[in-house]
Amino acid sequence: MNSHPQHARPANSKHLRINHKAKRGSASAQLHESLRDRIIQLQLAPGQYLSRNEIAAEYGVSQTPVRDALIKLEEEGLIDTFPQSKTEVSRIDVEHALETQFLRLSIELEITRNLAQAADPARISNTRSILAQQSAAMTTGDLDAFSRLDRSFHLSLYEAAGVANLHTVIDARSGHIDRLRNLNLPDPGKLASIFSCHTRILQAIETGNVKDAASVVREHLSGTLAKVDDIRKRHPNFF
Missing domain, CATH: 1.20.120.530 (GntR ligand-binding domain-like)
Incomplete structure (x- = not known):
């Protein structure tokens, strides 16, 4: 994921791995919680591009929990998804x-x-x-x-x-x-x-x-x- 170092606080690396033994729902919930926290703390800045592939690689998970976590974040208004284009952290409303x-x-x-x-x-x-x-x-x-x-x-x-x-x-x-x-x-x-x-x-x-x-x-x-x-x-x- 591209970063905005002038605004974003560095993420704590100990949070960047999901329990591989966790069930799908649990892995999705953990990923959602971590990404949401990083957005709230402005580690992921408003307008920042999010790559599903990079998120999956960063957290060591498949595309499925990434998709589920991003759907929930979109429902909460914290990300914007543009079909066939891009996903980014939402601007502050x-x-x-x-x-x-x-x-x-x-x-x-x-x-x-x-x-x-x-x-x-x-x-x-x-x-x-x-x-x-x-x-x-x-x-x-x-x-x-x-x-x-x-x-x-x-x-x-x-x-x-x-x-x-x-x-x-x-x-x-x-x-x-x-x-x-x-x-x-x-x-x-x-x-x-x-x-x-x-x-x-x-x-x-x-x-x-x-x-x-x-x-x-x-x-x-x-x-x-x-x-x-x-x-x-x-x-x-x-x-």
Whole structure:
């Protein structure tokens, strides 16, 4: 696959082989997960050409799991396939990101309302642990770890509210907004802003303050989209 070294972070080679003993479905799922992660992390940049033959060789698999993985990525809007022509990583779709943010905001407002009304610290003990890990990642400047813990933080709230399956629904359509977040993440003050929002969300839940919880969730989920114009100016080829 052709690379864009000025934008793409190098892939971790330990992820580049699929378990040869895995069943077809499992191999396809592993490949989909790996390629999706590389797209979200911008290791595979928007507009980058994807060769099925090169993917198969890189991961040590046949064409079948490659085809299955690419079909799923296309369904998620993360790749564009042009029949008899080419396959490439999709450009970032801001309208799609706005729709996903609307859906996610609606769900997470209800989740935090539910948890704040319960005001049960035990239900968010795992979330507290994740927040501590995120603090450490922020201190060391580990953007990859911070980003993954950001996802874990929100997933833990879905789990605490007993609606973990809804996170899967959101996750499946979050490719565009997640790429925007990863472009925004290195900006000065962004990590501190995210960590502050996470801290205040937990404080509001623990103290049973439904109003404050809703206010911080709105602030938190609108942060990246408020910077879209600036992000687009810095990365025009990604849109």
